[in-house]
Amino acid sequence: VTHAKTLVIIPTFNERENIAALVERILSLHPDFDVLVVDDASPDGTSAVVSELQQKHPEHLHLITRTKKDGRGGAVLEGFRFGLARDYALFFEMDADFSHRPEDITLFLESIRSFDVVVGSRYLPGSRIENWSWRRTHFSRWANTFAKTILRIPLSDYTNGFRCYRRNAVEALDFQAIDAKGYVVLSEVAFQMHRKGLRLGEVPVIFVNRERGISNLTAGEITEAFLSVLRIRWPGVFRHKTKRTPQAHH
Numbered sequence: 001v002t003h004a005k006t007l008v009i010i011p012t013f014n015e016r017e018n019i020a021a022l023v024e025r026i027l028s029l030h031p032d033f034d035v036l037v038v039d040d041a042s043p044d045g046t047s048a049v050v051s052e053l054q055q056k057h058p059e060h061l062h063l064i065t066r067t068k069k070d071g072r073g074g075a076v077l078e079g080f081r082f083g084l085a086r087d088y089a090l091f092f093e094m095d096a097d098f099s100h101r102p103e104d105i106t107l108f109l110e111s112i113r114s115f116d117v118v119v120g121s122r123y124l125p126g127s128r129i130e131n132w133s134w135r136r137t138h139f140s141r142w143a144n145t146f147a148k149t150i151l152r153i154p155l156s157d158y159t160n161g162f163r164c165y166r167r168n169a170v171e172a173l174d175f176q177a178i179d180a181k182g183y184v185v186l187s188e189v190a191f192q193m194h195r196k197g198l199r200l201g202e203v204p205v206i207f208v209n210r211e212r213g214i215s216n217l218t219a220g221e222i223t224e225a226f227l228s229v230l231r232i233r234w235p236g237v238f239r240h241k242t243k244r245t246p247q248a249h250h
């Protein structure tokens, strides 16, 4: 697997401070690695930084710029489509802010020999979360426990976006069935892959939060996270408002 053509998908929104250094780190890991940045037209000019860097790595650095901020999950799905149209054998997804340490990629490459999907977990012996507020830690734990109760996927971490997939796992995805756009896409992808009988593995990772003000989770976002999990499990019952069929007129 170490000599398999690998696509590392990085969703970005306002990551101009981080993206160049991260891309350089990843490309230096292995000659078979390509990076795809999926940027949602970041106002800080992340896309421009990436296009500039493409001149240095014309073969190995790819960029998709979407027209507006439309969620991390959908950005990664866009990356999957890009990779499936080309001959990549392995796919990674990871955050741009160095919360996911490039040096941990080696762990995934070891583990993916025996699995179809490998998830970087913050909740295994050997895992660690650095620099998270009490509120943030507890929300994450609660959200994970809730998702696990409903979805019953054999994983300890449903929402950490540091993962490695074999091509066959990405090919098995039903993209049409995913209407979520944010973090819950991670749960939905794991749920689908588990249902299809793919082998899910985990490796412990050290999650280092960026130094930036307190992340504000609004009540609306918390409700949405909760509903989205129910929607994955029972799509017909917890429908999206926008997806309702129009009422017939008499």
Ligand SMILES: Nc1nc2c(ncn2[C@@H]2O[C@H](COP(=O)(O)OP(=O)(O)OP(=O)(O)O)[C@@H](O)[C@H]2O)c(=O)[nH]1
Pocket (backbone or CB within 6 Å): 010, 011, 012, 013, 014, 015, 038, 039, 040, 069, 070, 071, 072, 075, 094, 095, 096, 097, 099, 209, 210, 212, 215
């Ligand atoms: N393309 C795209 N990327 C996004 C979007 N929202 C977040 N991201 C990226 O997804 C990754 C995770 O987002 P973060 O903002 O770090 O989310 P977080 O780790 O929960 O929160 P922080 O504590 O602020 O780090 C980062 O690489 C972001 O740049 C989005 O709407 N579109």
Ligand SMILES: [Mg+2]
Pocket (backbone or CB within 6 Å): 095, 097, 099, 209, 210
């Ligand atoms: Mg982050």
